[in-house]
Amino acid sequence: MKTPRRRIPRATTRAGLVVAVWLVLFILVGGVSSAAADPAGGSLPVAPVAPQAGAAAPPQRATPAGAAERSEFERWYEALPRVTLPVPSDGAAVVIVKFSDLQCPACSETYVGYRPILAKYQARFPGAIKFITKDYPLQPECNSHVMRPLHSAACDAAVAVRLAAKTGKHDALEEWFYTHQALMSPATVREVASSVGGVSNFDGQYAAALAQVKADIGLGGLLGIRSTPTFFINGVRITDVMTPQTFDLAVAYELRKAGKMK
DSSP, X not given: OOOOOEEOOOOOOOHHHHHHHHHHHHHHHOOOOOBOOOTTSSSOOBTTOOOOTTOOOOOOOSXXXXXXXXXXXXXXXXXXXXXXXXXXXXXXXXEEEEEEXXXXXXXXXXXXXXXXXXXXXHHHSTTSEEEEEEEOOOOTTTXXXXXXXXXXXXXXXXXXXXXXXXXXXXXXXXXXXXXXXXXXXXXXXXXXXXXXXXXXXXXXXXXXXXXXHHHHHHHHHHTTOOEESEEEETTEEEOSOOOHHHHHHHHHHHHHHTTSOO
């Protein structure tokens, strides 16, 4: 069964306010060429991103793809829009950005399913792939784009993982959250931040880390993020959850396009 994706309702906004918000975000984020107002209100997608409602879903593969399957995938993938994201590539040929919520089941599914594929290509092509996670917790306490509560501990978990980066235990804490979502609450997040992430003085460091989380949320709002996970693979926006096999095809496509593999 396909894991349900987490979607957020759109908020209605006056046109003047929409333009003002876009201008502020445009200045803060930089590197984005243009934007268009969402006629229904809410976040502002970056041109040429268009809502993908009604678009064909990615071809889903349970086995390694042959020539016909790869051709089908490429027709689908090449029809998707590309945007420029204000993230550094550090010389990587393939930059993958994931907007994620640590309590989102589909985010956990892609975390587990895509990790060995990334490891395979990173080992084969050192430095060619850069994977960036952006926080987009679906919780109104820290994300103003969310109109109703979906997750009770997503904001705190995002903060905890950032604080664990200071102790060198970021990866261990991220894995714990993704694989123990049923146990997550504001209280358990703080407990595990200490026991797994080595975080001390969680509350004292909370405000500064939350500001970093909100910076990711601001970029997500500018890009019109409506659900998690949302991926950008070299700027190609993917809102449907891909099987690991389809994700593998996307990474391989971008490596071939960059001349890294045949």
